[in-house]
Amino acid sequence: MNSISLNEKFAISGFVSIADASPGYPIIQISNSHASASISVHGAQVLSFQPKGEEDLLWVSKTAVFAEGKSVRGGIPICWPWFGTHPDAEMPAHGFARNRFWQLTAVQQDEHGSTEVMLCLEDDEASRLLWPHAFELQLRVSVGKVLSLELTMVNSSKEVVDLTAALHSYFNVGDIAGAAVRGLDGAEYIDALQDSRRFIQLGDVRFDAELDRIYQQTAGDEFIDDDLRGRSIRLQKSGSNSTVVWNPWIAKSSRMDDFEEGGYRRMVCVETGNMGEDVVRLEPDAAHTLGVTISAESARAASV
């Protein structure tokens, strides 16, 4: 699959084209009357979403690497079939779906001017070495005034499987000092930086040091209030009862080669997921859909 054959099959004149970020690494580029966006076929990773008149809602590191087997640092990597580190240290963190090329299966313009893209990933010999189950994953992305992602996971095996997952979204903020995550007040969280001890969130989440937490029982809307930009990013979730909030701050980000210097100030991860106690158990042939809709609101409208 290369960008020439993908263009022949999927390009839509004036709306969708496919170009290589590096040789053999196709990126779907979308521009419609509502927004522009880009999606990498590798990892089915949304890399940018810019509604008309807005700055990009997503953040990608300027030093991100576009190569097979490594997730791009930024955008919305898909963590699946496990979230976080694996008990076997040889296994990749956050599963393997973000490290593989997916299949682009459909692109279409709908009657409201939104663009819909479908990508899929199925088990093969390489995946079964890491996770011995048959599966089908499908990501539907809709780019319009809002960005919607729906990740459907189907258990095609004959066994019951337990899954954890995340739409590991990196959001673009003006300055982390003036950013807050709203909507988690009162939620219990597991603090990865304090021996996974549990605490209750009081008020908004604010940032002045490394932060890495799994919030539980979080089915409601969440907002990232961005003082510098005077906007709020709204997340409406479905099929998700947990949320990770992460900022690596100075020391951890400087240990990552693909994390641009000082980039921790301009991003925050608010990850829609099924993690911690929110494990998805699928019977054979059963499916689960994890979804998020992301939109920008002016700070004034969002606080009413």
Ligand SMILES: O=P(O)(O)OC[C@H]1O[C@@H](O)[C@H](O)[C@@H](O)[C@@H]1O
């Ligand atoms: O470097 P990775 O594997 O993309 O992970 C980034 C971060 O992902 C977050 O979801 C985790 O909570 C962090 O602990 C982790 O550091």
